[in-house]
Amino acid sequence: MRFSILCLTAMFCLGISSMAEEVRVYNWSDYIDDSLLDKFEQETGIELIYDVFDSNEVLETKLLAGGSGYDVVVPTGTFLQRQIAAGAFQKLDYGKLPNAENLWDVIKDRTDQYDPGNAYSINYMWGSTGIAVNTGKVAEILGDDAPVDSLALIFEPSNMEKLAGCGVYFLDAPTEMIPAALKYLGENPDSHDPDVIAKAEPVLTAVRPHVRKFNNSEYINAIANGDICVAFGWSGDVLQARDRAWEADNGVEIAYNAPVEGALMWFDQMAIPADAPNPEGAHVFLNFIMDAQNMADASNYVYFANGNLAAQALLNEDVITDPAIYPDEDTLRNLYTTTPYPPKVQRTVTRMWTKIKSGT
Amino acid sequence: MRRALLIIVPYCWLLALFLIPFAIVFKISLSDIAIAIPPYTPTLDFDAGWQGLKNFAKALDFENFLFLTTDALYWKAYLSSLRIALISTLLTLLIGYPIAYGMANAPDHWRPTLIMLVILPFWTSFLIRVYSWMGILSTEGYLNQFLIGIGIISDPLAILNTNTAVYIGIVYTYLPFMILPIYSILERLDGSLLEAAEDLGCSRISAFWLITVPLSRNGIIAGCFLVFIPVIGEFVIPSLLGGSNTLMIGKVLWEEFFNNRDWPVASAVAVILLLILIVPIILFQRNEQRQREAES
Numbered sequence: 001m002r003f004s005i006l007c008l009t010a011m012f013c014l015g016i017s018s019m020a021e022e023v024r025v026y027n028w029s030d031y032i033d034d035s036l037l038d039k040f041e042q043e044t045g046i047e048l049i050y051d052v053f054d055s056n057e058v059l060e061t062k063l064l065a066g067g068s069g070y071d072v073v074v075p076t077g078t079f080l081q082r083q084i085a086a087g088a089f090q091k092l093d094y095g096k097l098p099n100a101e102n103l104w105d106v107i108k109d110r111t112d113q114y115d116p117g118n119a120y121s122i123n124y125m126w127g128s129t130g131i132a133v134n135t136g137k138v139a140e141i142l143g144d145d146a147p148v149d150s151l152a153l154i155f156e157p158s159n160m161e162k163l164a165g166c167g168v169y170f171l172d173a174p175t176e177m178i179p180a181a182l183k184y185l186g187e188n189p190d191s192h193d194p195d196v197i198a199k200a201e202p203v204l205t206a207v208r209p210h211v212r213k214f215n216n217s218e219y220i221n222a223i224a225n226g227d228i229c230v231a232f233g234w235s236g237d238v239l240q241a242r243d244r245a246w247e248a249d250n251g252v253e254i255a256y257n258a259p260v261e262g263a264l265m266w267f268d269q270m271a272i273p274a275d276a277p278n279p280e281g282a283h284v285f286l287n288f289i290m291d292a293q294n295m296a297d298a299s300n301y302v303y304f305a306n307g308n309l310a311a312q313a314l315l316n317e318d319v320i321t322d323p324a325i326y327p328d329e330d331t332l333r334n335l336y337t338t339t340p341y342p343p344k345v346q347r348t349v350t351r352m353w354t355k356i357k358s359g360t
Numbered sequence: 361m362r363r364a365l366l367i368i369v370p371y372c373w374l375l376a377l378f379l380i381p382f383a384i385v386f387k388i389s390l391s392d393i394a395i396a397i398p399p400y401t402p403t404l405d406f407d408a409g410w411q412g413l414k415n416f417a418k419a420l421d422f423e424n425f426l427f428l429t430t431d432a433l434y435w436k437a438y439l440s441s442l443r444i445a446l447i448s449t450l451l452t453l454l455i456g457y458p459i460a461y462g463m464a465n466a467p468d469h470w471r472p473t474l475i476m477l478v479i480l481p482f483w484t485s486f487l488i489r490v491y492s493w494m495g496i497l498s499t500e501g502y503l504n505q506f507l508i509g510i511g512i513i514s515d516p517l518a519i520l521n522t523n524t525a526v527y528i529g530i531v532y533t534y535l536p537f538m539i540l541p542i543y544s545i546l547e548r549l550d551g552s553l554l555e556a557a558e559d560l561g562c563s564r565i566s567a568f569w570l571i572t573v574p575l576s577r578n579g580i581i582a583g584c585f586l587v588f589i590p591v592i593g594e595f596v597i598p599s600l601l602g603g604s605n606t607l608m609i610g611k612v613l614w615e616e617f618f619n620n621r622d623w624p625v626a627s628a629v630a631v632i633l634l635l636i637l638i639v640p641i642i643l644f645q646r647n648e649q650r651q652r653e654a655e656s
Binding site: 055057058060061063064065066082085086087088165167172208211212213214222225226227228343346347350351353354355357358359 | 393394395396397398399431433436437498499500518520521603604605607612615616617618619620621622
């Protein structure tokens with residue numbers, strides 16, 4: 001559905017010549033409360049065109065092609081860092097962003113490594129990458145002591161063989177899956193050494209025949225409907241799936257666990273492309289998003305933590321107290337971050353990934 | 361003079377919409393990947409003049425084409441696409457021919473309605489139709505619910521994200537392209553030939569094989585090419601309905617471009633894909649031409 005909505009939006013944009021001021025935002029799918037989009041238009045009188053993507057790679061392709069036409073985009077920190085180096089973004093004008101005082105130092109410090117001083121970007125949301133299970137079905141297949149909070153669930157061929165019939169989805173993102181496989185082996189997940197990275201290949205190749213699909217967005221519905229039993233995915237997406245299953249009341253119960261071996265922590269940053277048609281409007285949008293109430297509404301809806309300290313007081317109880325969203329000290333210690341691959345290593349990684357996925 | 365003008369128009373068309381884009385793609389296929397805007401190097405710098413052009417030409421090489429030969433993925437994907445295209449063309453022919461035959465033999469006043477029914481699905485977006493197949497074929501989808509409901513199976517069939525789903529999607533989508541050319545030939549078929557054959561003692565079945573099928577050959581060939589050529593490069597159906605085991609060159613091309621952000625290699629794959637497709641396209645053109653000559 002997402003795909004077709006995107007295409008319809010694109011057709012729509014072509015059809016209407018811009019009369020009023022408009023700002024074009026390109027964000028991840030299932031990543032905002034739609035009512036905020038209406039609220040923005042009502043408050044500012046700026047027409048908002050909101051498109052979605054489901055992979056950093058697709059966003060980067062559009063950014064590096066130039067002339068994407070978007071005013072605000074939301075890459076993950078590691079991608080942002082090298083896109084800044086490629087000259088894809090313009091510096092933020094903090095004079096136009098009074099709500100930036102709401103931002104949370106803890107997250108600002110962590111995103112400093114990708115964008116020093118947050119000169120080009122502000123944090124939208126952050127989270128971890130972990131394991132989603134349909135608790136009932138997985139217990140049925142692997143028993144009550146199934147390792148649902150361990151990478152062994154998805155990287156141990158004997159487990160995956162049994163789960164295959166029920167359905168397992170992996171992320172189609174080498175920058176998520178390869179660090180996880182390295183972590184499982186006890187290697188440095190952020191290694192840029194091709195020899196170390198190569199060790200991830202046999203781990204992933206061994207379980208690939210049991211993976212039904214590599215995709216970054218379809219797992220939300222697939223696991224909520226009971227079409228699959230296990231997915232390796234993003235924290236908030238899994239919690240959204242949990243809620244969709246509740247609403248559908250279809251007997252599917254979903255749990256999210258950050259792997260005990262360690263989970264990747266990532267930061268999605270809002271930035272303004274260098275060739276944005278309406279940078280003024282983009283600043284208005286960023287300022288709107290950094291409003292404490294708006295940011296809290298967004299997190300309450302999508303179950304991802306945000307980088308906004310003032311918003312925390314306005315979060316729902318089940319969001320702020322859920323360690324899967326706002327990790328406690330112990331979980332936090334178990335989270336790791338990664339840095340972007342240099343171009344040569346990047347090619348090795350993408351080749352390896354294509355090879356793993358296609359099974360050749 | 362008028363003749364020359366008449367010829368120039370289609371050639372301009374060809375130049376603007378085919379040769380120039382092809383030259384751009386070919387040029388990118390000779391360059392190297394870079395993290396920059398645009399994501400390849402070298403880029404042509406007209407300001408640098410003749411020297412710039414020379415430096416530019418020097419930096420181009422066939423490295424990416426050599427790379428395609430070193431990785432088994434690419435020729436396997438080409439072969440797999442050919443296989444999927446061949447099998448699905450045969451399947452559409454097997455299903456499409458009887459439908460076209462039935463339509464051509466239906467009472468005259470029925471035919472417009474029948475043609476309409478074949479064309480009707482085109483009024484809905486192709487993407488939405490493929491998406492609805494996801495709803496039908498998924499584990500908890502309508503097909504499995506129906507089969508379990510009437511007691512044929514007890515465990516749901518895993519069809520979605522397999523090659524079977526890809527074949528279903530392709531046959532469904534491309535069926536009209538097979539039916540319509542065959543129908544247009546069968547409709548014009550001279551019925552007196554069949555009557556003559558039966559008068560001379562030929563059974564209806566052998567009359568079908570000896571007269572109807574050979575005379576509809578051109579329709580069959582046209583239909584097969586109309587299905588085969590686009591299916592080889594098909595991307596939407598395998599990526600939505602196929603699984604991790606579905607290997608098609610259209611999908612590989614998309615991945616090179618969007619996932620690997622490797623425009624030079626993606627361009628090289630596209631150039632080779634085009635070269636592979638030129639053979640069936642030329643054969644198709646020749647068939648059309650022969651048909652026109654036979655008619656005139």
